[in-house]
Amino acid sequence: MTIGRQRAHPSPASPARPEPGSFGAFVNAAQQAGDLVVQPRMGVADPARMRAGLVATKRAAATTVGTITVDSFTRLGDHAEARRALAKGVELNGYPIVTHGPDVTRAMLDGVAGADFPVQVRHGSSQPEDIFRTLLRSGLSATEGGPVSYCLPYSRSPLRESVDSWARCVQWFASLEDLGVTPHLETFGGCLLGQLCPPSLLIATSVLEAMFLRQHGLRSISLSYAQQTNAAQDEEALMVLRRIATEVLRDIDWHVVVYTYMGMYPRSPAGSALLLAEAAKLAVRTGSARLIVKTVAEAYRIPTIAENVTALEWAAKAALDEESIAAGTTPDTGIYAEARALIDTVLELDPDIGRALVIAFASGLLDVPFCLHPDNRGEARSYVDTDGWLRWSLVGAMPIEHIAQPSGREHSSSADLLASLSYVARKFGQAAVAGPLSRQPPTAP
């Protein structure tokens, strides 16, 4: 093989290497060293406290990356409300990055963020121009989102507008390459509504969004998947996600990030510790590189910095004695076939992936169960069966009827829904009473 040929295009066998010091490179290095990267959700309005949170994350006894979660006023572009709150000293549910502006954020990050501690901005905005402008001017190069995953669950904006907005922002973001920085973006597509979305649709959305990001110039991406209701099902799902990513994202750097269960959380400390440990072990078993943790406090409120540190260290400890499983060894219950059918169908709609996604949702070829967004068809439904497997009850117009064999139960009562939503909280609440971890709940350092 000639040198020239290698330089012209990365060959399928050698994906793009992110610049040293970038988010992607940091996570890759940790994974090669056998360490699971753990990451909190964290965002407070006050820059000094935000800095303190990042410092505490960095110092935790674990391999960590930092998080700046943006508040929900900023997410929706309501900077006036964020400014009023700051002026009055009212606490917000995140860091108002646009209102603070790049100078404040640069100073807040100075000496904390760096090659040894990359920081990711998490925001949930379907029209994120202001946020991207600000984070780029703040010296940040890692963020999260996607045109579908930050639109359908989090806004009322038309999907078409979100796609256009995201295309624009991703192109700006990708231009960081010109400065020798490898920008990193994580799709949130594997977390749609947090719960009760069967794995195949999470995988399909994650992969399609990753392909959208690549189409607009990104070369370092992570694919998300949120822990659902059954460990065996999640294990299969994550192996499928990695298999499909290997098949379709040959020329870019990517890794998989697992989210600790996003739904109703066990109310007992032992139960939530057990659930977090299971997420960490799931991540390691499936060769995933990064884990977003949850804290014991999550059932009640936004966690404190100390609670986040405890959760990071607990997850890192739980990951230690787990080993990764070999590809092709998990039972195949059809997740691969379903996900592949969804992805292939969407890709055939239009060479422009953004446009293909808009057509797919308009025609119900993708349909997120229980999602109330006006651009979601709303014909799909799902439930948790008696074994804790997340299953389709209705698939609407999605091309997976023959594989998924939906139960056809159209109506679920509020009690049924609550039972599905609280399945994990109940299971882990009970398990913790009898389980080995109840004798050794996590303790603060």
Add this chain to the structure above:
Amino acid sequence: MGTSVERPPELAQLQVIVSSTQSDSHTWNLVFLELLIEELGHRVVNLGSCVPDDVLVAECLRQRPDLVVISTVNGHGWIDGKRVVRRLRERPELTDTYIVIGGKLGITERSDRRTTDTLLAAGFDAVFSDGADIDSFQSYLRSLPIATAS
């Protein structure tokens, strides 16, 4: 409480709007409430998450519901709720509409009396703070006068 004789549906059925606030993206609370309220025999229009104040006001003027249920769990409820209920109460058509709010209304664990009092003063008929349970909401629904056939 208990299971009293079911009301005749033509009299009992309230027109209900379920909505989140402008800044809140949570959905499951809304999906659950829609089912719950429908099971009590009422008609629900679910506006979903992140409903701008203008949209909620416009929908209320268009649909003239008997009851508006605002559910929010992102901790900004006491800010968003206070603002939007004033907007709703400014409209003479909505002065008699029942408007309630519930969920995680602040970002701290303390369910503070002041938050509830502020929201009541701003125009809500009832406030179901984090500690409130489903039963108290159901009892409230059952207690509403039902002679509002629209």
